Amino acid sequence: MKIARKTAAAVAAAVAAACLATGALAQTKALRLGHGIAEEHPLGQGAIQFAKILEKKSGGKLAMKVYAATQLGSEAQMIAAVRGGVQDIVITSxxxxxxxxxxxxxxDLPFLLQNEKEADALLDxxxxxxxxxxAQPKNxxxxxxxxxxxxxxxxxxxxxxxxxxxxxxxxxxMQNPVYIDAFKTLGANAIPMPFTELYTAMESRAIDAEENPIAIIxxxxxxxxQKYVTLTNHAYAPYVVLLAKSTWDKLAAPEREALRASCTEARDYQRTLSRRMTSxxxxxxxxxxxxxxxxxxxxVQKMRDKLKPVTERYTAEIGPDLVAQAQQELAKLRK
Incomplete structure (x- = not known):
């Protein structure tokens, strides 16, 4: 009888532990984050850090699974998936x-920014x-x-x-009108093409050249x-971290704050890593x-002068007030 009681007690304890574990799992919200770059790239490393920081800041209530290197599709496909609520987060150019x-x-305006300090000030x-x-009206x-x-x-x-x-x-x-127009103006034969097709196109000599940050190269x-790199610094490219509004709407206020704070902390880690690795x-x-x-x-000045009409053309499309605000902020920094 004693053995039977002990066995029953052990079974009950195991069931209780399982229930607790199941309850804990049920309370953890699992988020899927996708990006298009290799895991060893600063973006890939930053995403891994983002997941670790979020788990800690949310007290284990939010868990993030990272899918690197277009596992969830191209940037355009992942943006569409986030807008549709199929994917939780995308980090995209x-x-x-x-x-x-x-x-x-x-x-994308050519030569808008001159250094990382200006980039940080404008973006943040x-x-x-x-x-x-x-982004909110776009879900x-x-x-x-x-x-x-x-x-x-x-x-x-x-x-x-x-x-x-x-x-x-x-x-x-990139399949982006500013880049197409800018490089045509500089005399190149600008060919828009998805990033996923780029390596094969260079390998087959269908194209001669491309432009990207050093870490991606x-x-x-x-x-x-490719044999030659020219350090033109013709544009500064940020990534933006976008969350599905449908996911955001399901989160409690502390979880939302954890997400924002984690994104910022991971951002600082990723930027520092990116700048060290670029060199x-x-x-x-x-x-x-x-x-x-x-x-x-x-x-560089010759390129700037050549591209002024491109900047003027797209300023009208972007919105003169927004471009003027950006240029005013940058002018203050340069003083």
Missing amino acids: TAPVATMIKEYLLF GPVGQKLLDM MIGLCYWENGFRQVTNSKHEVKDLAGLSGLKLRV HSNKFYEV ELTNKLRKEGMTVTPLAPAE
């Missing part, structure tokens, strides 16, 4: 967001917040901005030391199919056999 929120073209200030708020909540970085030009043909070196290059650009092994990876590209050419200030 701002260029595809601009197809539905034209004001996001602000970040009133202008950046105004753009985040514009998304803008949480914060991370760093993709300053964009550089690579090619397989020849060293590009000046504006003339771009002439005639078949150069892949390295993590995607473009050095295998390290530039040297690694040299070791992989690429010729890295900084663009002389006089040549």
Whole structure:
């Protein structure tokens, strides 16, 4: 009888523990985060950190599963999935967001930003917040901005030391009107193409050139199919963290605050990592056999001058007031 009682007690304890565990699991909300970049890239590492921070700040109430390297689809597909409530979070470059929120073209204006300090001030200030708020009517909540970085030009043909070196290059650009117009104006044959098709197009020599931040150039092994890098810094590319509004609406106030705070903390980690790795990876590209050419200030100015009509054209589309606000904030910083 004693043995039977002990067995019964043990079974009861096990059932109780299982119930508690099930209850704990039921209380944990599982979120799916997708992005398009390799896990070793600063974005990939930042996303992993984001998940760890969120679990801690939410007291275990929010758990995040990260799907890297387009596992959940292209950036455009993931944005659509977030808008539809099928996916909880996407971290995406701002260029595809601009197809539905034209004001996001602000970040694509050539040579708008000169350094990371200016980028942080603009993105984390009133202008950046105004753009985040514009995501809500599109069924998304803008949480914060991370760093993709300053964009550089690579090619397989020849060293590009000046504006003339771009002439005639078949150069892949994002499916974004500002980039298409800008590189056509600079004399390149701008070819819009999804990122997922880029490596194969370079490998087959269907295109000669492309433009991306250093970390993307390295993590995607473009050095295998490209010989030259020119440090143009022609645009600064941010990432934006977007949450499905349907997910947001189901969260309690403390969970919402945990999400925002976690995004910001992970942002600072990711930006620091991105900037350190950009310098390290530039040297690694040299070791992989690429010729890295900084663009002389006089040549940068030639590009700026050439692209002024492009900036003016898209300022009208983005909204003159928003562009003026951004330029005023930047002018204060430069003083």
